[in-house]
Amino acid sequence: MLLTPPGVYRPQSDSQMLARAVAVSGRARGAVLDLGTGTGTVALAAARCGAGAVTAVDLSRRAVLAARVNARLHRTALTVHRGDLFGPVDGRRFDLVTANPPYVPSHTDRLVRYRRARSWDGGRDGRAVIDRICDGVAAHLGPGGALLMVHSAVSGVQASLDRLAAAGLAVRVADRSRIPLGPVMRARTALHEARGLVEPGAADEELVVIEAVRGS
Template sequence: MSPLLLPGVYAPQEDTALLAEALAGEPLPVAATVLDVGTGSGALALAAARRGARVTAVDVSWRAVCTARLNAARAGLPLRVRHGSLFTPVRGETFDLVLTNPPYVPAPGGGRLPRGAARAWDAGHDGRLWLDRICREAPALLRPGGVLLLVQSALSDPERTVGRLREAGLKAAVTRRQRIAFGPVVRGRLDWLRHRGLLSAAENEEELVVVRAELPV
């Protein structure tokens, strides 16, 4: 069943599918608690709920919150959906698994915060506006043995993500990779990305990666 999408809500794409594959391969304890940050349509949150997890979904967009609630009702699955930025709505809680498909595309414009639909993909000059915050804050939300699964582009330096998560005490590594054709956002800023050295003139694909990080018991 394809998800309903209100206007301006991020539609599940290749990055969603790659993270869903990682989720499908991740063992979950009985009655696992799962957090999906930047839930969009709720596709990943509902995939976890179908496995019997108790799922909380968070998004900064009210349209996304409404969309995730609608899709949960259509699927007949329990889903706790909260409005807010990243981990703010669940501060003080801990989870067995944290999923996130955050904005990660490098964008011109310095430190200006994106507006409208671009909030789902634009992530500052180096693509790490939200990734660095996730690396800092996610470890505190994991239970011992808990796992973070994060998808991002190679354009936004996955090795930096891995390094920062290791510095925070997690066991972290890139566990999945997939090359995809440039989407409309990247195509629209190819010259800028190449000028910055993030893409070579010969490259005509983008690499997506999943980073898996685990808090030791």
């Protein structure tokens, strides 16, 4: 069980899928960075898989506190920083970077900062945070290091693959899964249908885990 205080993203199918990908990949070794850690669920999974050191980052003060408390409850060593994506780890490189970014297409490109919706709002195309990760991760991967990132296919799988490849990384879709639409996606069905992001009457969505690897 993980402490999930009000205002912190509760681990759902995407978190579980990413944690599973970390375990299956065998890449949780050496130094690991978990972006947008929330409760710390993926960071804790990496630690359980044998990572030498796990650093977690989140913009939310409550999430940072929750991740620290959950690490203590699970008797696991995590270093948790409050900050925006790679900001707190500028100049550092990692063997594995994990990310479950906000990816739900929203009404505007203006991202909220102090409300719970910041955990899922990804701008009009859902890519406001995804693209920043794609553009910045190569500079934070050591030789042979990898990114594992989960997001909805609604947010553009090929766009992520292309952007990561343009950064010089070897890319692939490591896992796919179809799940029922969650409450946020259901609430925005009409918006997404109007933009052609989902088929009319869609009841589920595809989640993907993208792997991007830096050369040795």
